[in-house]
Amino acid sequence: MVVTSSARDYINRILQDISGMKVLILDSQTVGVVSVVYSQSELLQKEVFLVELVDSISKSSESMSHLKAIYFLRPTSENIQFLRRQLASPRFGEYHLFFSNILKDTQIHILADSDEQEVVQQVQEFYADFVAIDPYHFTFHVPSHYIYMLPAVVDPSTVQRFCDRVVDGLAAVFLALKRRPVIRYQRTSDIAKRIAQEASKLMYQEESGLFDFRRMEVSPLLLVIDRRDDPVTPLLNQWTYQAMVHELIGIEDNKVDLKSIGKFPNDQEEVVLSSEQDPFFKVNMYENFGDIGMNIKRMVDEFQQVSKSNQNIQTIEDMAKFVDNYPEYRKMHGNVTKHVTLVTEMSKIVDERKLMSVSQTEQELACNGGQGAAFEAVTNLLNNESVSDLDRLRLVMLYALRYEKDSPVQLMQLFNKLASRSAKYKPGLVQFLLKQAGVDKRMGDLFGNRDLMNIARNMARGLKGVENVYTQHQPLLFQIMESIVKGRLRDVDYPFVGNHYQQGRPQDVIIFIVGGTTYEESRSVALQNANNTGIRFILGGSSVLNSKRFLRDLEEAQRVARSSTTVV
Amino acid sequence: MATRNRTVEFRKHRDAVKSVRAPLSSSASASSTGPVIEMVSLLPSNRSSYAPLSTEDPSTSRDAFTVGLPPSWVDDSEEIATAIQRARVKISELTKAHSKALMPSFGDDKEDQRLIETLTQEITSLLRKSEVRLKRLSAASGSSEDSNVRKNVQRSLATDLQNLSMDLRRKQSAYLKRLQQQKEGYDGVDLEMNFNGSKFGSHDDEFSDVGFSEEQMTKLKKSEQFSVEREREIEQVVKSVHELAQIMKDLSVLVIDQGTIVDRIDYNIQSVSTSVEDGLEQLQKAERTQKKGGMIMCATSLVIMCFIMLVLLILKEILL
Known part of the structure; x- marks a missing residue:
């Protein structure tokens, strides 16, 4: 049960039964779904010779009746309208319609009404409605993502759209896995509760026939939690490969856009970082930065050896061998260049922004006590000229989250300092964060200082010492996973929806974070799965966060909240 | 990997719509012949035109498709x-x-x-x-x-x-x-x-x-x-x-x-759309420069003409 392979199987099944030259038509969301699991050359093998977006295909009206059109769309009303117009004056010989989610009856009727020329061959629902970026990590790319922070009364229709997209996506994930889950949610979060309840309504009432798989095994668990219960993880600097690339440069659907940070040759402007296609990345994506440097050095050495052996071509045999190995060689060359470029760029950024010292303080704030020392460290960094505004803001936020109640005076000092130092960020953003995710709102024991057990464990860890100062932070998700494995997740904090309770230990757990996941959490899940505890975890989120994106959501939410209060 | 085939439902509805549409269109054609005989012609024409229409309609449309030969x-x-x-x-x-x-x-x-x-x-x-x-x-x-x-x-x-x-x-x-x-x-x-x-x-x-x-x-x-x-x-x-x-x-x-x-896949789509956009932009630029060239020519020739006329006028004033 891996999300990437089930999405891949769907695409395979769509393409394999239809022979002849094909056009694949996608919408802006399914492009992401298909791109992360399928490649252009694989499409070509399946005789798909054109890939287009649904809105651009309807602009031209040139007839291409020698091609068969395969549509793979989300069943939204805009897409149905595009299709309706297209079917009224068809350009292609045959139409095969695949939808990534449950179609409404009225939508089928609209399509049937417009298909006067009977060009549609089939209408199917193939539930690949999630972007499977890693085997155990999927995302939905929900638009207007900030909305989850606001109460539903502010903008009911946007909240509704947000919930619908998430519920649809979750339904698709479980249909793809052919299971019906029991659902739990985080008690303190309204949006998590709402999503859990709507998902349950869909799976147990509205479409109960579709979700009835007659399996005798234990049902999997769907746990819906809120990002605001752990606001620390997206604010930290990361030091493991995948997470670090996302934090410093940015990963979008396993693609890294380097154009924003400098000038590169054409083929290196955008690179692909996919654990499925790149064996080096697959091995190293969770390694920390120092080890990556060593591993890359090893790879470069190997490559040098290969290229040296390619240089002295004397006999025909050498030549034949070279030509044989040439594609492999080229691939290796591209891969080596890619990773070397990424790591060099990142180490440049690390030096520039003094991330070593910044991150050390961040980790101290997130993991260890010692308020006085922390205050001093943060003040020093605020005074340091080479620390960027973004890092300053994050430091103050982390300090505020940690010592919100302990020392309001010092907190005020830091606020003032921040305001005088970096005018770029709007004032009140830290306060807004506290209002959203302050100590009163949070339920989980984020800093491990609420009950005695955790305090004791923290002290033990402090005595043992840590292997790496920069990667000592464990996300809250880790604790949640541990308590699921031990069967200790409290019913009071994470209640079930309806009367579908868990019987026995679940084998598959899908944790969905409303408000977005981070690659640090994805790593934590992958490591947990590698431990073989008998429970497999899959992580999903409404988007994949780095600190910039999290702060942008925060800013946007603050702006909307403000404007709505002034209107009222 | 659950899937659901909705083709049957789709076909059913399509056929239903077609059977509704066929008599509808025939009645429309009947009504266009004249409002007086509408009541009379509705029943017989309905039956007579239904069969040929339903068989002919898709076949002609299919033909129209296959006529468009694929490129060489x-x-x-x-x-x-x-x-x-x-x-x-x-x-x-x-x-x-x-x-x-x-x-x-x-x-x-x-x-x-x-x-x-x-x-x-x-x-x-x-x-x-x-x-x-x-x-x-x-x-x-x-x-x-x-x-x-x-x-x-x-x-x-x-x-x-x-x-x-x-x-x-x-x-x-x-x-x-x-x-x-x-x-x-x-x-x-x-x-x-x-x-x-x-x-x-x-x-x-x-x-x-x-x-x-x-x-x-x-x-x-x-x-x-x-x-x-x-x-x-x-x-x-x-x-x-x-x-x-x-x-x-x-x-x-x-x-x-x-x-x-x-x-x-997504990169290819993007690059296609950007290249199309680039082409469009180039085209627009070309159009603009072309227009500008014509306009400037026009304006300069007009100015020159004005000047010549002015000179002629002055000459005429002086000479007369």
Whole structure:
């Protein structure tokens, strides 16, 4: 049960039964779904010779009746309208319609009404409605993502759209896995509760026939939690490969856009970082930065050896061998260049922004006590000229989250300092964060200082010492996973929806974070799965966060909240 | 991996709509003939026109589709595909011939050699021809979408072709290696034979004073001839390896490297749309400059005319 392979199987099944030259038509969301699991050359093998977006295909009206059109769309009303117009004056010989989610009856009727020329061959629902970026990590790319922070009364229709997209996506994930889950949610979060309840309504009432798989095994668990219960993880600097690339440069659907940070040759402007296609990345994506440097050095050495052996071509045999190995060689060359470029760029950024010292303080704030020392460290960094505004803001936020109640005076000092130092960020953003995710709102024991057990464990860890100062932070998700494995997740904090309770230990757990996941959490899940505890975890989120994106959501939410209060 | 097929529902509704639409359209046509006979004509016309309409309608629309013939490059691509198919069959034949030729045989294996030669030549020429035709595929002009399709067809065929030629080359080099090994082996055998022969000779020496026996001479000659032939074969194989390498080099421009950004579906869509946008922008710019040029010409000529008129006017004033 891996999300990437089930999405891949769907695409395979769509393409394999239809022979002849094909056009694949996608919408802006399914492009992401298909791109992360399928490649252009694989499409070509399946005789798909054109890939287009649904809105651009309807602009031209040139007839291409020698091609068969395969549509793979989300069943939204805009897409149905595009299709309706297209079917009224068809350009292609045959139409095969695949939808990534449950179609409404009225939508089928609209399509049937417009298909006067009977060009549609089939209408199917193939539930690949999630972007499977890693085997155990999927995302939905929900638009207007900030909305989850606001109460539903502010903008009911946007909240509704947000919930619908998430519920649809979750339904698709479980249909793809052919299971019906029991659902739990985080008690303190309204949006998590709402999503859990709507998902349950869909799976147990509205479409109960579709979700009835007659399996005798234990049902999997769907746990819906809120990002605001752990606001620390997206604010930290990361030091493991995948997470670090996302934090410093940015990963979008396993693609890294380097154009924003400098000038590169054409083929290196955008690179692909996919654990499925790149064996080096697959091995190293969770390694920390120092080890990556060593591993890359090893790879470069190997490559040098290969290229040296390619240089002295004397006999025909050498030549034949070279030509044989040439594609492999080229691939290796591209891969080596890619990773070397990424790591060099990142180490440049690390030096520039003094991330070593910044991150050390961040980790101290997130993991260890010692308020006085922390205050001093943060003040020093605020005074340091080479620390960027973004890092300053994050430091103050982390300090505020940690010592919100302990020392309001010092907190005020830091606020003032921040305001005088970096005018770029709007004032009140830290306060807004506290209002959203302050100590009163949070339920989980984020800093491990609420009950005695955790305090004791923290002290033990402090005595043992840590292997790496920069990667000592464990996300809250880790604790949640541990308590699921031990069967200790409290019913009071994470209640079930309806009367579908868990019987026995679940084998598959899908944790969905409303408000977005981070690659640090994805790593934590992958490591947990590698431990073989008998429970497999899959992580999903409404988007994949780095600190910039999290702060942008925060800013946007603050702006909307403000404007709505002034209107009222 | 659950799926749900909604085709049946779709068809049902489509048929229902059609059966509703057919009488509706006939009644509409009836009503257009005149409001007076509407009531009368509705029933009979309904029945009479229903059957032909329902059978005719889809067939005519289908016809309208098939009339639009696919562009000519489709034929080209199909030809290339069949050529590739043929080459594939030939390669499997060649493999058989190779293994047969390598087997130790007592009879004359010239036949085999000739077969291998002709097969190799045929395959290489097939591949070369396909390659040339493949290049032509992108030369034809058309709309941006059409040219995209063509480019992709070309890529996919190029990948096939490249795999095929790699396959062929691998087989050939394996054959070559084995052949050379055998040649060395033969030499070894020959040596041994000679050695034996000489030993025999020395042994015989005591009895009769003949250097090489008749038999040995013929053997030696035969093996010499044999090795010359092998040499020639090897040269030939080497030549075809060269040729294939050339084809390969030409094709590698077209083939997509797997795992790179070019291999991403979304990247391709984006790059197409940006190139289309770029084209549009260029076009608009060109239009603008063209317009501007005309306008400026117009304005300057008008100004010049004004000036001339003014001069004429002044002259007229002065002269009169």
